[in-house]
Amino acid sequence: MSTKINLNGQILEDASISVFDHGFLFGDSIYEVICTHNGQPCFVKEHLHRLRQSAFAISLSIPLSDEQFWQEIQRTVRESANPESYIRIVVTRGVGEIDIDPGSCTRPNVLIYVTPLKAYPQEDYEKGIHIALVSIKRNFKEALNPGIKTGNYLNNVLAKLEANQLGAKDALMLNSMGYLTECTTSNIFFIREGRIMTPSLECGILDGITRQVILRLARENGFLLEEGQWPPEEIQLAEEAFITGTLKQIMPVTLLDGRLIKDGKPGPVTIKLMSLYHDLLEKEYGQAVKGSVS
Numbered sequence: 484m485s486t487k488i489n490l491n492g493q494i495l496e497d498a499s500i501s502v503f504d505h506g507f508l509f510g511d512s513i514y515e516v517i518c519t520h521n522g523q524p525c526f527v528k529e530h531l532h533r534l535r536q537s538a539f540a541i542s543l544s545i546p547l548s549d550e551q552f553w554q555e556i557q558r559t560v561r562e563s564a565n566p567e568s569y570i571r572i573v574v575t576r577g578v579g580e581i582d583i584d585p586g587s588c589t590r591p592n593v594l595i596y597v598t599p600l601k602a603y604p605q606e607d608y609e610k611g612i613h614i615a616l617v618s619i620k621r622n623f624k625e626a627l628n629p630g631i632k633t634g635n636y637l638n639n640v641l642a643k644l645e646a647n648q649l650g651a652k653d654a655l656m657l658n659s660m661g662y663l664t665e666c667t668t669s670n671i672f673f674i675r676e677g678r679i680m681t682p683s684l685e686c687g688i689l690d691g692i693t694r695q696v697i698l699r700l701a702r703e704n705g706f707l708l709e710e711g712q713w714p715p716e717e718i719q720l721a722e723e724a725f726i727t728g729t730l731k732q733i734m735p736v737t738l739l740d741g742r743l744i745k746d747g748k749p750g751p752v753t754i755k756l757m758s759l760y761h762d763l764l765e766k767e768y769g770q771a772v773k774g775s776v777s
């Protein structure tokens with residue numbers, strides 16, 4: 484078991500980036516987080532697609548094809564020899580002058596960081612977690628669009644600090660219109676009168692890969708589903724809630740702002756979706772090693 488860092492194709496135990504890299508100086512970078520299941524990186528095609536969308540949105544050209552990325556990811560995961568891996572891809576603007584203009588940066592740095600995957604406590608999945616509505620607002624969609632997965636997460640860091648102060652495990656943010664958006668590193672879902680509800684992309688959220696999978700599973704399994712723009716009162720009246728993300732998958736939420744959601748236990752819809760998601764991972768990544776990303 485080990486941590487390996489693939490920096491521009493060179494696999495190292497430890498790596499450094501110049502202090503003149505604009506990723507460091509200005510948060511001028513993009514990233515993705517992927518995890519493995521049975522040793523196999525999951526939803527790589529979807530993550531690389533989103534990485535390219537993020538790159539496009541900040542006018543950054545990625546020097547690797549998807550196939551090259553796939554080869555490098557596999558090589559780094561193999562060398563790290565972890566039972567399960569956390570994989571973080573970072574593409575920075577690269578080294579340049581200390582000037583906000585990225586014009587002086589000629590070569591992006593591509594980093595693939597692989598480390599043993601740390602599981603969330605089993606208790607959190609069994610009992611659910613506490614999240615808090617915080618005063619920090621999700622970034623304005625017309626400013627740094629939350630749909631772009633950049634290395635500039637300071638807004639979410641501030642939200643997380645506020646959640647910590649409130650004794651909650653994550654922060655739920657509203658947008659500037661007062662509508663629900665998402666948590667610091669996850670999307671939010673809640674259930675009202677048997678209907679699965681989640682903020683729409685128009686609210687200014689990351690289009691989560693796990694969110695996309697949950698929406699598909701919910702549709703395929705006949706659940707009533709609604710994406711929309713809702714004030715916080717909607718989730719305060721929810722029967723169930725959960726958050727989703729690559730690492731946590733589906734995490735039940737049983738406490739909101741210190742108040743129990745219904746009876747304070749993970750509800751039947753959440754439990755059913757957790758089991759469907761697990762079955763899908765087993766089906767897709769159970770045994771056979773996939774040969775290509777596409």
Ligand code: PDD
Nearest residue numbers: 516667668669670689691692693728729
């Ligand atoms: N975070 N919303 C935000 C703001 C996120 O940072 C993430 C992912 C998600 C969920 O997206 P996905 O299902 O594609 O992981 C939603 C990753 C896990 C992270 O930054 O660690």
